[in-house]
Amino acid sequence: MHKVVIHSVELGKRYAIGERARYLALRDVLANAMNSPRRILGRDRRTGENRGPQQLWALRDISFDIQEGEIVGLIGRNGAGKTTLLKILSRVTRPTTGFADVHGRMGSLLEVGTGFHPELTGRENVFLSGAILGMGKREIEGKFDEIVAFAEVDKFIDTPLKHFSTGMQMRLAFAVAAQLEPEILLVDEVLAVGDLEFQKKCLGKMSEVSKGGRTIVFVSHQMSQIRRMCGRVIWVDRGVINQDGPTLDVVPAYERALSARIEVNGPQEAGFSDKIQFLKWEFMVDEGAPPNVLQHFGPVSFRVVIYFPEAIRKGSYGILLIDDSGRIIWHGNFELSGLQPGTFEFLHRLPTLPIKPGAYRWKAGVYDGHQWTDGWWALPEMVVGTKPMTNTGDEFQGILNLHCEMEVRALESVRK
Amino acid sequence: MRGGQSSVALPPHSGASATIRIEPPRGFFELRLREVWAYRELLYFFVWRDVKIRYKQTAIGVLWVVLQPVLNMLVFTLFFGRLAKLPSDGLPSPVFYFAALVPWAYFSSSLQLTTNVVVDNQRLITKVYFPRLILPVSTAVSGLVDFAIGFAVLVIFTLAYGIKPTLTALWLPVLLLLAVFTALGVGLWLSALNALYRDVRYVIPFVIQFWMFASPVAYPASLVPWRWRWLYGLNPMTGVIEGFRWALTGQGRPPDLVLLASSGMVLVMLFGGLIYFNKMESTIADVV
Numbered sequence: 001m002h003k004v005v006i007h008s009v010e011l012g013k014r015y016a017i018g019e020r021a022r023y024l025a026l027r028d029v030l031a032n033a034m035n036s037p038r039r040i041l042g043r044d045r046r047t048g049e050n051r052g053p054q055q056l057w058a059l060r061d062i063s064f065d066i067q068e069g070e071i072v073g074l075i076g077r078n079g080a081g082k083t084t085l086l087k088i089l090s091r092v093t094r095p096t097t098g099f100a101d102v103h104g105r106m107g108s109l110l111e112v113g114t115g116f117h118p119e120l121t122g123r124e125n126v127f128l129s130g131a132i133l134g135m136g137k138r139e140i141e142g143k144f145d146e147i148v149a150f151a152e153v154d155k156f157i158d159t160p161l162k163h164f165s166t167g168m169q170m171r172l173a174f175a176v177a178a179q180l181e182p183e184i185l186l187v188d189e190v191l192a193v194g195d196l197e198f199q200k201k202c203l204g205k206m207s208e209v210s211k212g213g214r215t216i217v218f219v220s221h222q223m224s225q226i227r228r229m230c231g232r233v234i235w236v237d238r239g240v241i242n243q244d245g246p247t248l249d250v251v252p253a254y255e256r257a258l259s260a261r262i263e264v265n266g267p268q269e270a271g272f273s274d275k276i277q278f279l280k281w282e283f284m285v286d287e288g289a290p291p292n293v294l295q296h297f298g299p300v301s302f303r304v305v306i307y308f309p310e311a312i313r314k315g316s317y318g319i320l321l322i323d324d325s326g327r328i329i330w331h332g333n334f335e336l337s338g339l340q341p342g343t344f345e346f347l348h349r350l351p352t353l354p355i356k357p358g359a360y361r362w363k364a365g366v367y368d369g370h371q372w373t374d375g376w377w378a379l380p381e382m383v384v385g386t387k388p389m390t391n392t393g394d395e396f397q398g399i400l401n402l403h404c405e406m407e408v409r410a411l412e413s414v415r416k
Numbered sequence: 417m418r419g420g421q422s423s424v425a426l427p428p429h430s431g432a433s434a435t436i437r438i439e440p441p442r443g444f445f446e447l448r449l450r451e452v453w454a455y456r457e458l459l460y461f462f463v464w465r466d467v468k469i470r471y472k473q474t475a476i477g478v479l480w481v482v483l484q485p486v487l488n489m490l491v492f493t494l495f496f497g498r499l500a501k502l503p504s505d506g507l508p509s510p511v512f513y514f515a516a517l518v519p520w521a522y523f524s525s526s527l528q529l530t531t532n533v534v535v536d537n538q539r540l541i542t543k544v545y546f547p548r549l550i551l552p553v554s555t556a557v558s559g560l561v562d563f564a565i566g567f568a569v570l571v572i573f574t575l576a577y578g579i580k581p582t583l584t585a586l587w588l589p590v591l592l593l594l595a596v597f598t599a600l601g602v603g604l605w606l607s608a609l610n611a612l613y614r615d616v617r618y619v620i621p622f623v624i625q626f627w628m629f630a631s632p633v634a635y636p637a638s639l640v641p642w643r644w645r646w647l648y649g650l651n652p653m654t655g656v657i658e659g660f661r662w663a664l665t666g667q668g669r670p671p672d673l674v675l676l677a678s679s680g681m682v683l684v685m686l687f688g689g690l691i692y693f694n695k696m697e698s699t700i701a702d703v704v
Contacts, residue, residue: 137461
């Protein structure tokens with residue numbers, strides 16, 4: 001009954017690395033042209049293929065079929081090729097090998113607020129962004145009121161976008177995107193930022209859309225989102241499909257692989273590893289709220305539960321907070337003494353945790369004496385869903401998400 | 417290769433579902449003009465955006481569009497007409513210069529904008545698909561708004577000098593189209609080149625300056641010896657500007673030979689530009 005809407009056969013994408021740096025300036029090209037004139041006008045395939053070591057396959061042999069109405073999650077580490085695959089499917093870039101047949105109208109959302117212009121008003125930006133995402137003028141006119149209501153910006157709709165707060169800009173951008181109703185929707189990790197309430201609203205809208213028989217391909221680092229949204233997951237690793245199957249099979253395998261990686265690299269993972277067991281961690285939140293999501297600026301309370309089969313006379317327990325790119329954000333180390341066998345919870349309390357929205361992981365470990373006994377990636381991931389206080393553009397975000405006050409005072413003035 | 421499937425992509429809002437095949441770039445002739453037509457609504461929005469932003473960002477807005485050719489005309493009249501005493505083919509020199517400066521202003525600003533259009537829209541290009549050809553086309557079209565304002569002033573100005581329009585004015589749309597195609601033809605080459613080599617944009621002001629002196633803006637084409645006239649006509653702006661003066665005032669000889677050479681040249685440039693731009697299109701998102 002179901003029909004295939006995306007049929008991908010051995011898609012591959014090769015980038016020639018270093019190309020940008022090499023040909024950035026025309027004067028270099030002119031100098032190079034002395035040696036090989038053909039390169040001035042376009043790099044043709046012959047020269048492209050002979051460049052050997054400077055090439056990188058971002059994707060290789062990607063084959064899969066996606067059926068109508070499926071919601072497929074695309075997971076993998078940073079740089080695994082997820083976004084490249086999405087860019088090929090959305091036709092932003094073209095593959096080097098293979099092909100994919102797409103049946104049906106396709107829309108893509110690789111970024112929030114694509115095409116927004118600060119000088120234009122909210123209203124004008126709705127039309128512009130809508131058109132760029134593939135909506136017709138009539139369609140946007142018909143949905144305009146809904147968009148404004150969804151974004152909750154009705155009072156400012158005729159003000160230039162540059163006067164909007166970043167939160168308002170985000171909401172407006174999401175609201176336009178949420179109205180996108182193609183038959184196939186490709187979504188990059190655009191929902192990772194923005195405040196949590198609004199994220200939920202968008203996810204809700206997306207699953208609503210999929211009930212109407214639409215197909216969604218969805219990239220995310222947040223396994224909680226993937227679990228909630230997707231029935232099927234494709235796990236991409238180093239440019240190839242590592243596993244493709246039901247979410248219930250693939251996500252745990254992926255999480256195991258993430259944990260396994262540090263175990264393998266850990267200094268002394270053997271020996272005691274079956275002794276102590278990390279059971280869980282969670283924020284101390286109200287009933288019903290997701291226990292791995294931070295929605296406020298503090299104080300932050302969380303607990304880590306660990307089972308000790310044997311007593312620890314004197315040792316220590318350490319916990320690391322690690323961000324998406326593997327940087328250590330915070331490290332706590334605590335003495336342990338006279339611990340009897342049993343299950344213990346470690347209650348932590350931080351005055352504040354002002355880090356930028358996104359996904360993080362905890363790594364916990366225990367020392368018995370000076371001997372490292374065990375370490376675990378404490379899954380699920382920790383998701384920070386606080387409101388961005390500064391710029392929402394990824395490239396300008398630092399590590400801290402802190403509100404800063406500023407006043408200007410003249411110290412000395414030049415008299416004329 | 418399996419055939420039979422339509423390779424023209426349709427924007428999501430356009431009616432019937434189509435099947436598209438995503439595959440590596442192949443073939444030399446991929447003009448893809450049908451796709452541009454399918455995305456005409458987005459083209460309209462890009463033009464609308466350009467025009468809005470241009471008039472919002474300048475304090476004096478429309479006035480600037482009028483002032484620019486008028487001030488140029490005054491300078492040209494003073495220096496080339498009065499001081500250098502260049503001939504003006506029997507026309508009053510202000511009319512002679514103004515009739516050239518209005519299409520020239522369109523051409524030079526369109527060329528400049530078109531060259532930068534791919535780089536200026538790089539965020540869009542790396543995030544959303546649409547036929548990239550829409551971008552240079554949209555700048556060439558949005559420049560027409562400025563042109564229309566300048567042209568209105570030009571008509572008033574010509575009438576004020578007591579020059580009545582004749583039937584030759586019917587040629588104006590054709591000449592304008594020639595100017596649009598010239599700007600687009602050259603712009604297609606330059607915008608793709610500029611995406612690959614970022615210093616192309618610094619060369620553009622010089623190109624425009626030299627080009628102006630290679631075109632009959634400040635002097636009449638009649639200064640060029642007759643036997644070189646066909647070569648001179650290979651610069652399409654020669655045909656456009658000479659044609660403009662003739663069509664607007666109805667005076668002088670129709671520049672038929674020059675116009676023929678210009679039109680031929682424009683077609684070659686435009687066709688070549690389309691092929692080159694489309695060839696580059698497949699790599700643009702990877703390099704910008």
